[in-house]
Amino acid sequence: MSLKIENLHANIGDREILKGLNLEIPKGEVHAIMGKNGSGKSTLAKVMAGHPDYEVSIGQVLLDGLNLFEMEEPDQRARTGLFVAFQYPMEVPGVTIANFIRAALQARLPEGEELDAVEYYHHLYEKMDMLKIDRKFTSRAVNEGFSGGEKKRCEILQMAMLNPVYAVLDETDSGLDIDALRIVSEGVNAMRGPERGLLVITHYQRLLDYIVPDVVHVMVDGRIVMSGDKTLAHKLEAEGYDWVEKEILQQA
Amino acid sequence: MSNTLMENPIAAQSAWPAWFTAEQAIALAEYEKSPTPTRKNEPWRFANLKPLDLSAFVEAKPVASEGRLINASAGLAETSAKLVLGNNTLLHRESSLPAGVIFETLETAATKHTDLFKKYFMAQPVELGSHKYAALHKARLAGGAFLFVPANTSVELPIEIFQWVEGANASVFPHTLIVCDENSSVTVVDYFKSADKLPAFACGVNDLHLAAGAKLTYVSVQDWSHETTAFHLNSTSVHRNATCTALIANFGGGFVRGESLSRLVGEGSRSEMFSINPVEGTREIDQRTLQDHVAPNATSDLLYLNALDDKSRTIFAGLIKVEPGARGTDAYQKVKNLILSDDADPNSMPGLEILNDEVRCSHGATNGPVSNEELFYMQARGIKRDAGRRLIVNGFFNSLLERIENKPLRAHLEQLLAKRLAIA
Known part of the structure; x- marks a missing residue:
């Protein structure tokens, strides 16, 4: 059982951004992708989620053997068990967090079955308390007027509520101060387990001190070019990415 | 055989005082001699005139399912009073209002509170195009709601009014007259509902009067059947330092013509004019508004939201008019159209007429689709x-x-x- 990305090529307009990406995250593991700005990290997250701006030319993503790209609508992929925490979560004016998450859970129930409201709020408050989100936030519009840190916490809250099989966290650390980073990381760590695979996309090694990965991958120009254990993240932090690029050139 | 809408077989048993039935006869003559609007009339620009053929509509019969309608007249959990009218007739009334508050049917008010009635009944000019239909309304008016809140009285819990129509092609003439005396405050929710999914005709008037320092929140929940042709002619007059918040929710109706006049006649007065209009199918909502600033340092704030799906249609034509004496006016007018279908047809005509230089005014209309990112x-x-x-x-x-x-x-x-x- 795994989230498996095979020879993935994707473009936005005429520009190819993912150029044959291969990656497999077995269930129960936490993997990290590190890479410079513009290497295609966020594109990978959006392509998997099904963002309409991106076009997949070749390749597939298999979620426990199910091809995500055979599911045309993004909501089918989500209900299959994929969750993407976005780098820049969208604002949805007038839709409260409580109603938003409830609609997402309701969508996972069989036709005609109603979500139990009392149980739902109990569950929601429990997760909010864990993430130290004020309960008043339930009646605030999704991400509207939120600080960067509040948006990221709200993403993790959604993940905790929707209980995905595989989650991709795109730059979840950006915009977080150290306290928020700790809280968010605790929220993510609480979801680690044998029944779930996580892919953490980040720019900085800092996050990986809190969410310690099993495997670290380096992404350059739309491909995974190197993989290693968590010490690889430390090396990248200390020495930058130039040596990786040199090594690839030598191999070529 | 059905009677047409223009005949009134029950006039003889009317609950109105004789002086009012005499006025109704004049109003009927006025209706009949007034020409049917054409698109050449500015207030009817872009309007669909087909619904103005009222020949299919007939006199409403007494309500058959009285108990059902009373039971279905359920709104807020806590209210201070409720009035239920069906086919122009009182069905139910309950009240725990403070002493001095008058909450009666309109025809009772005409008899028991004649001075108040005469002073405020349809006292505002009809300037937004439906002069003819205001005359029809008056001519055929058979019942309605009258609320008077005396000075310095606060009604804590909202008051609810339910006005029902029942029967195929039935005609109703809902009327709500609210008078808030000095420094009083009250909240009123006015529901317009159909007993069945049948065509009907509604021609309603609601007039809100706020004396100095009064505060009124008025919500109209218009939920006629989607086969209904409806006119709603609204007016508000706001005196010194009074605040009126009026929200019109057009949930129903196949063709709805709404006219809302707000006159800011006292210094420091405030009028908020809100409307929400979800429209789909071939439904049409045609709304014309006037924010008339007569007094200085008054504020009016209009925000109309339309969401148009399928082949639905909306018209918004609004005017902010700042009279020469209305220095220090703050006036805002905005209509936003959320477009859900390529076939939807939103029409927006915001307008300003400013006869005083010391004012702040803004107006605008926007059209936008549902955000793909959202x-x-x-x-x-x-x-x-x-x-x-x-x-x-x-x-x-x-x-x-x-x-x-x-x-x-x-x-x-x-x-x-x-x-x-x-x-x-």
Whole structure:
């Protein structure tokens, strides 16, 4: 059982951004992708989620053997068990967090079955308390007027509520101060387990001190070019990415 | 054989005083001699004139399902009074209002409170095009609601009025007259409902009068059947330092012509004019507004939201008029159209007429589709496209409902809206 990305090529307009990406995250593991700005990290997250701006030319993503790209609508992929925490979560004016998450859970129930409201709020408050989100936030519009840190916490809250099989966290650390980073990381760590695979996309090694990965991958120009254990993240932090690029050139 | 709408077989048994029935005869003559509007009349620009053929409509019979309608007249959990009218007749009344508050049927008020009635009944000019239909309304008026809140009286819990129509092609003439005396405050919710999914004709008037320092929140929940042709002629006059918040929710009606005049006649007065209009199918909402600033340092704030799906159509024509003496005016007018279909037809005509230089005014109209980014975000959480779209429409309207201060009322309206959009 795994989230498996095979020879993935994707473009936005005429520009190819993912150029044959291969990656497999077995269930129960936490993997990290590190890479410079513009290497295609966020594109990978959006392509998997099904963002309409991106076009997949070749390749597939298999979620426990199910091809995500055979599911045309993004909501089918989500209900299959994929969750993407976005780098820049969208604002949805007038839709409260409580109603938003409830609609997402309701969508996972069989036709005609109603979500139990009392149980739902109990569950929601429990997760909010864990993430130290004020309960008043339930009646605030999704991400509207939120600080960067509040948006990221709200993403993790959604993940905790929707209980995905595989989650991709795109730059979840950006915009977080150290306290928020700790809280968010605790929220993510609480979801680690044998029944779930996580892919953490980040720019900085800092996050990986809190969410310690099993495997670290380096992404350059739309491909995974190197993989290693968590010490690889430390090396990248200390020495930058130039040596990786040199090594690839030598191999070529 | 049915009687047509223009005949009034029950006039002889009318509950009105004789002087009023005499006025009704004059109004009927006025209706008959007034020409039917054409698109050449400015207030009828872009209007669909087909619904003005009223020949199919007939006199409403007495309500057959009285008990059912009374039971279905349920709104807020807590109210201070309720009036239920069906086919122009009183069906039910309950009240725990403070002493001095008058909450009666209109015809009772005409007899028992003649001076008040004469002073305020249809006392505002009809300037937005439907002079003819105002005359028809008066001519055929058989019942309605009258509320008078005396000076320095606060009615804590909202008052609810339900006005029903029942029967195929039945005609109703709903009327709500609210008079708030100095420094009084009250909240009123006015529901317009159909007993069945049948064509009907409604020609209603509601007039709001606020004396100095009064505060009124008035909500119209228009929920006629989608086969109904409806006119709603609204006016508001606001005196010194009084504040009126009026929200018109057009949930129903196949063709709805709404005219709203707000006159700011006292210094420091404030009028908020809000409307939410979810439209789909071939429904049409035609709204004409006038914010008439007579007095200085007054504020008017108009925000109309339309969400148009399928082949639906909206017209918004609004004018802010600042009279020469109205220095220090703050006037805002905005209509936002959320376009859900390529075949929808929104028409917006905002306008200003400013005869004093010391004013702040803004007006504008925007058209926009549902944001693909918002929709994608919802889908990325597993929400189906159609449900996501409805949530976004719900959010679009909810952002206006936030302007309603009374929390239980706001929550109730949010619920009605969610139900209307098939979300809850």
